[in-house]
Amino acid sequence: MKHTKIVATISDQRCEVDFIRSLYEAGMNVVRLNTAHMNEEGLHRVVSNVRMVSGRIGILIDTKGPEIRTTPCAAPxxxxxxxxxxxxxxxxxxxxxxxxxxxxxxxxxxxxxxxxxxxxxxxxxxxxxxxxxxxxxxxxxxxxxxxxxxxxxVPGVRINLPSLTEKDRRNIEWAVAISN
The missing domain is CATH 2.40.33.10 (PK beta-barrel domain-like)
Structure with a gap:
């Protein structure tokens, strides 16, 4: 029995069935969805194409979590x-x-x-x-x-942001719904 997992991050920009099948045949057995870079439509597209290849491929949802970013600047x-x-x-x-x-x-x-x-x-x-x-x-x-x-x-400083964003919550609820 194989215990090692080979995880591939799949984007909704490159999730054709043939591409996923080639990864699966090469040993990939878990697809990671980076929710920071996909909307719900993109998530559906990837999962649908993965399921067309095999129901045995695991789906891993990576939530983004809270973040702080600088605002736009006119030039570097x-x-x-x-x-x-x-x-x-x-x-x-x-x-x-x-x-x-x-x-x-x-x-x-x-x-x-x-x-x-x-x-x-x-x-x-x-x-x-x-x-x-x-x-x-x-x-x-x-x-x-x-x-x-x-x-x-800010290393070592507790920032008062929630661990899960509203988008994270929606993505987790979506992941639970598709797993049933």
Whole structure:
């Protein structure tokens, strides 16, 4: 009996029956659906095509969870070690060289002075040097270029966001419904 699982992430952009069949015949036995990049119609399309290949293929749903992102900027922004930049929780604000706005309104409230902030999977590192009522004053720790809508991570800080988003809940309910 085979205990090893071979998992393939399948996109609704590339989920033709023949493609899935070739993966299955090569040993793939679980399909992962990345719900961060698919809507319900895309999820249905992938599962339907997987089921046309075999009912024995497992379906794994990967939920996105909560996230904080920078807001859009007009053009990529160059930062240099030692630069000072303000950060604000303003989802409708534009990110500039002077102020990085993020999608989470309570961002400033959840952080403290001396917190480390990693943006774009750590490509841009910031250190909070001062916390004010509505903004954080940060010092850039490395040379980096910042684009629009990049991920924001704050290691060791509890961010007051729910573990499951409403979209996650809908996707989980959908997964339960299709498994019956």
């Amino acid at each position: 922004i160059e930062f240099r070690t030692g630069d000072r930049v303000v950060m604000q929780g303003r989802p409708d604000g534009e990110t500039t060289h002077e102020c990085i706005c993020v999608s989470y309104p309570d961002f400033v409230k959840d952080l403290s002075a001396d917190s480390d902030i990693l943006i774009d999977d750590g490509d841009l590192e910031l250190k909070v040097i001062e916390k004010q009522a509505e903004q954080l004053i940060c010092e850039v720790q490395n040379n980096a270029t910042l684009g629009s809508r990049k991920s924001v991570n």
